[in-house]
Amino acid sequence: MGWETWIITTLSRSLAYGTPLLLGTLGEIYAERSGVLNLGVEGMMIMGAYSAFTTAYITGNPWMGILMAAIVGGVFSLIHAFASVTLKANQVVSGLSLTMLGLGLSGMFGRGWEGKPLPATIPKITISGLSKIPLLGPIFFEGQNLIVYMTILLVPLLWYILYRTRIGITIRSVGESPATADSLGISVARVRYVCVFIGGILAGLSGGYLSVAYRPAWTEGMTAGMGWIVIALTIFAFWNPVYGMLGAYLFAALYHLAFRLQLWVSPELLKAMPYAFAILVLIFVSRGTLQKRMGAPAALGLPYTREEE
């Protein structure tokens, strides 16, 4: 029956494509919850993609690639943390410069790597028993991989930490009112460094997934603005990991649905779609929130200085 296959394929692919979006969004949620705007996600993602691909190629082990991607993303984000938290620099421009750097570095070093095939990729998994479940089976348990599952499990974990633990309250208070947190003895700088670092690791992982699992290949600029979409999704998620999951998979689903329009709309215009969607997503979320102003951590994007005198 055509209908059923169509739903299964779309949802199954949404799961696959939504994973890097979700990974990036989860990381950005943590960074922004602590009050630091990280616009370097795109740069961290592409550096993650590049390092994962080359590491996997050289070592023959895709998981080494994933690990390297996380490390590279994390290191990159520490640079942003240093500029934003310690040097109290303009966070928008700091993130932008890191994205420029990431794109430039990966483009420069990646020159010889385009078109190289990657024999060592993250294997696709099919769980034979569970995949027989009607509808859900083929979507969730056929042809996905470990990273997809890990990402899904990350969502309740990160949600729980953020909303039900002391650590989460600490993070959120630093993002809402760093002065209050500071007066309670919390090290604003340390919390922000850690959160930005988490954001960087997840962004790197997201990029690594792209080049080693999703579509194993390296192309210059292969993230194609996914980092920016992640930032839009973070806003859409109201800085909540669960809504982030919804947003990421929903976006991925819309993305695939729209490609079905290939018969009627020219391919170039279709390529513009994810970016137009991201704008629409933001418009949808912003209607009315201008008055309510809910969600955004109050101190987002503002460097914190302890007022001495």
Place this chain on the structure above:
Amino acid sequence: MTGRVDFKIERRPVASGFIVFLVSLIAIFAALVVAGIFFRIYGVSPIRAYQQILRGSLGNSFGLAETVRRAIPLLLCGVGLTIAFRALFWNIGAEGQLLMGAVAATGVALFSGLPGPLLLPAMFIGGFIGGAVWGLIPAILKVILGVNDVITTLMMNYVAIYFVEWLIHGPWKGPSARGFAYSDTFPRAAWLPTIYGTRIHWPTLVLGLVLAVVMYILVNYTRSGFEIRVIGENPDAAKYAGISQFKTTLLVMFISGGFAGLAGVGEIAGIHMRLLGPSHISMGYGYTAIIVAWLARRNPLAVIITSLLFGVIMSGGDVIKVSLGLPFQLINVFNGLILFFLIGSEILLRYKISFSLRR
């Protein structure tokens, strides 16, 4: 004689022009040093590379001409960006606004049916409007709905890129060559005159210089400029003073988008004479202009100098590619480094070390 030198770090009220200049130099120097590391990785001595770049981009007439012609779109976009940044509107969309200006100019050149002498002025007007509209959309979204300006302007870049791709592969498809798609070539009357023997389309250059001066006057000596500055420096005070965030934001993006659109007209009518693939029209001029504006400390007049500096750098990219076999991308890395060190060094502007002698 016993004495002790105490030094303490305290906030500097306002940094003097000299300090700002010095700190900018430090930032550029830091970028040169780190970029030097990358040159070393490719087995090239950084000193030699920088010598080659300077010689290639300033030392001979061809190189100098190329430097200037690269500076033209940087100048126009950069001036526009200083206005937007002053009002704290993060216009990352100059790239897309430039492309839409080029599209509008192409439309006028190929389809308006205007008589010869009217074509170029109409193209500039059309290009300005094209870029302005493209910039006003994110501006309206920000003032009415509070939508984040960084994301919207960026996303509009991608939409513009694919819009151009669609045009040259679809409705405006002309004869193509070597697998690249182009539109038809413009009629002769739509070609911008260039300085003999170079690719410097001087009308756009003059336009850029004039607009830089005009914007300097606007920002510093007019009421609108005053409103823009207050919104940027103290949004709360602006509200109490009755300054309309709505009107000011729309004004700055009208200007910023429009200027980028003008840059697009210059590129398309001065260099290419037809609509091409987006990456051939603009090699990241819109993004590089952000650094140009930032280095100019958002002063429209200073953009004249910083755009020339980055013209040298971009020209240098060609030089290192051709004579040293290095990837052009190294220039993008260099630009990213400059921007990073620029904002990282701003802390030096906010604090100073003062010494006092104590017995």
